[in-house]
Amino acid sequence: MKAAQAMIKCLELEGVKDLFGYPGAAICPFYDALARSNIRHILVRQEQNAAHAASGYARATGKPAVCVATSGPGATNLITGIATAYADSIPMVAITGQVVSDLLGRDVFQEADITGAVEPFIKHSYLIKNASDIPRVFKEAFYIAGTGRPGPVLIDVPMDIQNEEIEFSYPETVSIRGYKPSVKGHPLQIKRVVSAVKEAKKPVICAGGGLFATDAREELARLAERCHIPVITTMMGIGAIPSAHPLHYGMLGTHGRRVANTAVNESDLLILIGARVGDRAVTTPGVLQKRTKIIHIDIDPAEIGKNMDAQIPLVGDAKIILRQILDAVGEDCDPHSEWLAALDALRDKEPVQSEREDGGINPKLFLKKLSAAADEDCIVVADVGQNQIWTANYFQVKKGRLLTTGGMGTMGYSVGAAEGVKTAKPDTQVIAVCGDGSFQMQMMELGTICQNRIPVKIIVMKNNRLGMVRELQKNLYKGNYSGVDLDGSPDFVKLAEAYGIASKRISRAQEEPDAIQELLACEGPFLLECVVSPEETTL
C-alpha cells in the first residue's frame, strides 16, 4: 500500500470522519489518497483556522480532531492554532507535508523545521523518516493526544515518504515506556480529601477546563449537591455546572464575578479540579495559599505546586477521582447553611444591568436574552476581548457548552472553532460571538462556511475599537489611545451579503428580540452585527 493511502487508512481506523485543511505541493500525495476516501475534507481559508476548527471539533466530540497543512508556510500558519490547543489542553492531531527527505536541512522551497518550531507548545511531535513507521506513529499520536492531559500532536511527513510503498498493519495497542498517565486517585489522598471536606466550614470548588476532558459534569454536580459546596469556575470551566444551578457562583478572576472571588478569598478549603491556577484566574496565589487549605486535583502532576502550593495534591482523571470521593464521602455532610446564605446574599447584590439610553446595544443584556432564546444544548463559542468576558459572564449555559480559548487567548478563534463544532454536531445550535477586531482576523472563513454549508451563527459586537485594549489604555495609560481604532472596517452586513449569508444590523434594544429570533430560526448561516458603544465596559 502507498504510504499516503496508509495515512488515510490510519485516520479511518481512528474513526476520523471529517478533517480541516489546506493543501500544498508537499502534502499532495496525502490529498490524492484523501480524495478516494470517505473522509470529508473541509477547505479552510487559512491554515490557522484549520487548527481552530479541529479544536472546536475535538471539544464537541471529546476525541482528537485532525488538521492538515502543507510544508513551510502552511505548517507555520498552523502554529498559533497548535499553541492555542496546547494552552487549552485540546486533543488534536496535526498532519503536515514536508519537503523530500534528501533535501531536509538545505533550506529548499517551502521548507520549515516545523517539529522544531512547535516544540515549546506541543505535547509531542514526529518527523517520519521511515514510511513503515506510519501506522505506529499515527496510533501513538492519537493515543498521546487524547489521553492524560489532552493536547496537540504533530506528524510531519516528507513528500517522498508519502509516496513509498509499505506493508500496512495497524497496531492494536500502544506501548510507550515514557508515557503512562495515571488516572486513578491515590486512595490515601482520597481519604485526606474526604476528611478535609468534612471538616471544612467554608469550602468552595473551583472547576476548570479539565472537567470536560472526560466529561465529569455530572459527578461535579453530585459532589457539590451532596456536600453542599458552592462551585465557581475558571473561564475554561464555564458550563461545568449549569449557570443557573443554585450552587453556581460564577467565574473567578480579574474579569470574574465579585461573589466568586469573595468565595475563594473567604473559603477555608479550596478544591481546585482540573484548573491550573492561571494568573488571570488567581492573581495572588501566594496570599491565597497562606489563607486557605488547598486541594488540587489534576491529571497533570506538573500543574500541582507550579503556581500555588497545595496541602493535598491529587493526581488523576477528574471523573474517576470525583467518583472515588463520592463513594467515600457518604451522605451526612455539613449543610454549610451560613456560608451558602452569605454567598447567596452577595450574588443577589451583583450590579443590575440596564439598557443604554444613548443608543447602542448593551452586550451584557443582549447575551442574557440570547441565551434565554437559544436551545438548551446550544454551544456558544466566544472569541477574545470584551466579547469574551461579556459572553463568559452573561451567557447562561444550560446543557450546552461555552467554548473559548482561556489559556492562550487567541483572537480569531471563534468562527473557526464554531465551524468545527457545527461539523461535529450538525444538529446542535452553534453560535460564535466575536468583536469587530477579532472578526476581521477570521472573516475569510465566511467562504469556508458557504462552501461547506456549515450553518454557524455569527454575532459581531461592533464598537469600531479594540475595546479591551482601549479600556486598558483608558484606565492605565491616562486615555492615551494608541492603535485601537478600527476605522477602515467594511460594512459587515454587506460583506455577509456578498457571500450570500443572511445578515442584519441592530443598534437598539427594541430590535433585539426579532433579530435573535431571526438569527436562531435561520436555516443557513447568519451574521448579526450589534452596534455597541465604544464606552461599554468589560465588567
Add this chain to the structure above:
Amino acid sequence: MKRTISILVENHPGVLSRISGLFSRRSFNIESLAVGVTDDSTMSRITIVVDGSDYTVEQVEKQLNKLIDVIKLKTLEPDEIISRELMLVKVAAGADHRGDIINIAKVMDAKICDITRTTMTIEVSETTEKLDNMLEILRPYGIREVVRTGTIATQKGSDIITAKK
C-alpha cells in the same frame, strides 16, 4: 543548590533538543550536561546538573517527566552519588616546570597524555570540585586550554535507574 538529575531517554534524534529547550524556556539553569548511550542501544542516559531551589528542581523533574521521550528520571542526592567528570587540560610547560607538573599530576591521580617542547596535556577524571581545585594549582604555570565533559553520576551501592518500574 546544585543537584544532579539522571535521565533515561529514548535514543532518538531530537531528544536532546527537546530537553535543552525545556530548560531554556522555563528559565532553568543547566550547570552541566552529559549524554551517552546505555547498554541498551535504544536508550541514552543524560546527566544534568542544575542549580536552583527545591521548587526549581521539583519543576524540572515534573516538566521533564511530561516529555514522552523521557523514560525515567531521578534526582540524586549529593551524599548518595558517585560523580565524575573528565577533563583534558593543556598547560604551558617548558623544561624547567615539567617536573612540578608531573608531581601535581601524580598527586591528583592524573595522566600526562601528551607533551611538547612548550606544553603538557593532562587527563584527569574526578569530581567537579577536584577538577576545579586542580585548575587552580595549575593556573600559575599558564593554562592554555581546558576541555571538560560535564558530570556523569551513579548512585552508591547496588541501586540502579532502569526503564522498569
